[in-house]
Amino acid sequence: MRSKLILGNWKMHFTVKQAVSFAGKLAAKPIPEGVTVGVIPHALALSEIATLLQKTGLKLGAQNAYFQDEGAFTGEISMPMLRGIAKYVLVGHSERRHIFHESNELIRHKVAAAVRSGIIPVLCIGETLVERQHYHTKQVLTDQLVSGIADLTSEEVAKIVVAYEPDWAISDGKSFAKHDVATPEDAQKSSDIIRSNISELYGQEVAKKVKVLYGGSANPDNAAAFLKCDGIDGLLPGGASLNMATFWPMVEIAATTVPTKINVKK
Numbered sequence: 001m002r003s004k005l006i007l008g009n010w011k012m013h014f015t016v017k018q019a020v021s022f023a024g025k026l027a028a029k030p031i032p033e034g035v036t037v038g039v040i041p042h043a044l045a046l047s048e049i050a051t052l053l054q055k056t057g058l059k060l061g062a063q064n065a066y067f068q069d070e071g072a073f074t075g076e077i078s079m080p081m082l083r084g085i086a087k088y089v090l091v092g093h094s095e096r097r098h099i100f101h102e103s104n105e106l107i108r109h110k111v112a113a114a115v116r117s118g119i120i121p122v123l124c125i126g127e128t129l130v131e132r133q134h135y136h137t138k139q140v141l142t143d144q145l146v147s148g149i150a151d152l153t154s155e156e157v158a159k160i161v162v163a164y165e166p167d168w169a170i171s172d173g174k175s176f177a178k179h180d181v182a183t184p185e186d187a188q189k190s191s192d193i194i195r196s197n198i199s200e201l202y203g204q205e206v207a208k209k210v211k212v213l214y215g216g217s218a219n220p221d222n223a224a225a226f227l228k229c230d231g232i233d234g235l236l237p238g239g240a241s242l243n244m245a246t247f248w249p250m251v252e253i254a255a256t257t258v259p260t261k262i263n264v265k266k
């Protein structure tokens with residue numbers, strides 16, 4: 001069975017003290033076999049949590065970084081600065097694309113910069129509600145994906161993570177239990193789009209190796225349905241990752257859910 005990856009995107013939540021304390025509690029939990037678990041706190045908490053997590057199984061990710069290695073870029077942190085601290089970095093999150101106007105071109109540079117620094121980019125792609133209503137999902141996912149990985153070699157593509165996160169399914173951090181959410185068929189279809197594009201450009205072996213996550217109001221009630229999709233390798237919860245009672249059950253579900261092939265209408 002393919003290993004599963006559960007990454008909690010904490011977004012702009014928690015003080016440093018709260019983030020460190022929660023990371024400590026998560027790190028004390030035994031991580032089930034076959035599952036990789038990581039947390040993605042804000043930048044201020046990264047280095048203290050990195051120290052705390054040494055010699056534990058819990059992984060650490062960053063929410064954002066710039067593509068230049070250093071220089072006059074006020075307010076930014078670089079990928080080399082994350083080296084030795086974060087294993088993953090989110091790139092192209094829908095909030096970065098829409099609130100901070102990040103373009104596909106900027107995202108491509110960030111993906112390449114992460115790989116150059118030995119950090120695994122979690123390339124987030126997803127359509128808006130309007131794009132979905134106009135049946136543009138496939139085109140949008142293809143554009144965001146193909147552009148995002150254009151500067152990578154096939155060996156590099158094989159090691160990245162792609163997260164399908166439809167913009168309209170992302171919660172405000174509190175509403176994840178009752179928010180609109182994609183169906184498992186949506187997730188499977190998107191995973192098929194991701195892998196068929198990668199297969200066409202970089203070969204079938206590479207497409208098989210890429211990890212594809214689902215994110216957007218993922219929670220313990222819907223986790224099994226997503227993890228059952230044979231194209232989905234894990235979850236990127238936001239709101240539900242902010243407390244133990246909603247985060248850890250998803251880790252346990254990931255350890256026990258066996259994927260089955262689901263047929264989706266093209």
Ligand code: PGA
Binds near residue numbers: 171176217236240
């Ligand atoms: P959500 O956030 O689970 O709160 O919808 C997911 C994400 O944006 O990564």
